[in-house]
Amino acid sequence: MRLLVKISVFFAFVVIVLGAFTRLTEAGLGCPDWPGCYGFMKVPSQEEHIQQAELRFPDAPVEHAKAWNEMVHRYFAGTLGLLILAIAIIAWVKSRRYSHYPTPVKLPTLLLGLVIFQAALGMWTVTMNLQPLIVMGHLLGGFSVISLLYLLSLRLSSYRLAGGDPELRRYRGLAFFTLLVVIAQIALGGWVAANYAAVACTELPFCEGDWTSQLDFSGAFSIPEADTYQYGAHDYNDRMTMHVMHRVGAIITFLVVCALLFKCWRKAKSHFFRRSLLVIGLLLSLQILLGISNVVFQLPLWNAVAHNATGALLLLSLVALNYNLSRKA
Numbered sequence: 001m002r003l004l005v006k007i008s009v010f011f012a013f014v015v016i017v018l019g020a021f022t023r024l025t026e027a028g029l030g031c032p033d034w035p036g037c038y039g040f041m042k043v044p045s046q047e048e049h050i051q052q053a054e055l056r057f058p059d060a061p062v063e064h065a066k067a068w069n070e071m072v073h074r075y076f077a078g079t080l081g082l083l084i085l086a087i088a089i090i091a092w093v094k095s096r097r098y099s100h101y102p103t104p105v106k107l108p109t110l111l112l113g114l115v116i117f118q119a120a121l122g123m124w125t126v127t128m129n130l131q132p133l134i135v136m137g138h139l140l141g142g143f144s145v146i147s148l149l150y151l152l153s154l155r156l157s158s159y160r161l162a163g164g165d166p167e168l169r170r171y172r173g174l175a176f177f178t179l180l181v182v183i184a185q186i187a188l189g190g191w192v193a194a195n196y197a198a199v200a201c202t203e204l205p206f207c208e209g210d211w212t213s214q215l216d217f218s219g220a221f222s223i224p225e226a227d228t229y230q231y232g233a234h235d236y237n238d239r240m241t242m243h244v245m246h247r248v249g250a251i252i253t254f255l256v257v258c259a260l261l262f263k264c265w266r267k268a269k270s271h272f273f274r275r276s277l278l279v280i281g282l283l284l285s286l287q288i289l290l291g292i293s294n295v296v297f298q299l300p301l302w303n304a305v306a307h308n309a310t311g312a313l314l315l316l317s318l319v320a321l322n323y324n325l326s327r328k329a
């Protein structure tokens, strides 16, 4: 089961990266239906199938590259769903057969429920034409799945620091608060991405022109009526406000994470904790650099994919720190 969970963490990471790639190549609606693609289980390629597809969906001509991006994401996500199902079944069976050897059951069951909900969000992403709340929810769902899988993998591994570090345990509250701040920042990033607000503010450190008088907070967190949300439905002021919120969030996140790292570093005695603090610091710096490059270079594809992937890794590094701070054995 331990190996299966580790493989699933890796798979979840691949699914997250493929999800970002799909969105950024504007392939979110590459297949207008779900779970198939134009009614087929793979992208239609033969002439006769393409004709059938275009008869079924006259408003959505087949674009092979986009459709394949979307389908590869779905195949990997489907495989991840099966892996999580297998983990849940193994956990249930083990906990019944070997009651003297405790096997986590609640976490695998929660994961199974979450991955089913995540599949539903994937479907609504398509059927509701990229509604931003659904797109952001799908991003957060993916990050939740990988976090819980990683937590399960930590629970199944033996602790490398027997007894933990009692000096550091006092920072559990701060570590948990930092985790919540990072989750909020990820949600803001998801909102910017889902509303195509990345290029709504092109200067640093803040936006061009008289941006302060154009801020519109209620507009930024509303959802306008629209037939499709591809390429965004908000006006400039709303998008610029979303973008500014994510930048302010980045400053707050930076300060809170640095405070945690600074306090823990002074008390940490083991290499184990020092290494994990270093990893968090490196991921935070990389994430901020990638965020700034998103703005300076106007959202290059691989930069934006890397910003998403590093966000996931930063989250995992904080999940691990939180878990290890409270772990005793």
Ligand code: HEM
Residues within 6 Å of the ligand: 020, 024, 139, 182, 185, 186, 187, 188, 189, 190, 192, 193, 194, 196, 197, 198, 199, 246, 247, 250, 253, 254, 284, 287, 288, 290, 291, 292, 294, 295, 299, 304, 305, 307, 308, 311, 314
């Ligand atoms: C700790 C800091 C940060 C975290 C955790 C974070 C996280 C995220 C996440 C998860 C996304 C959504 C990615 C996606 O859906 O593909 C995002 C989007 C974005 N972030 Fe950040 N971010 C951080 C800092 C920054 C900074 C400092 C900037 C710029 C100054 C920035 C600029 C952007 C932009 C422009 C997007 C939209 C990208 C797109 O449309 O794909 N981020 N961020």
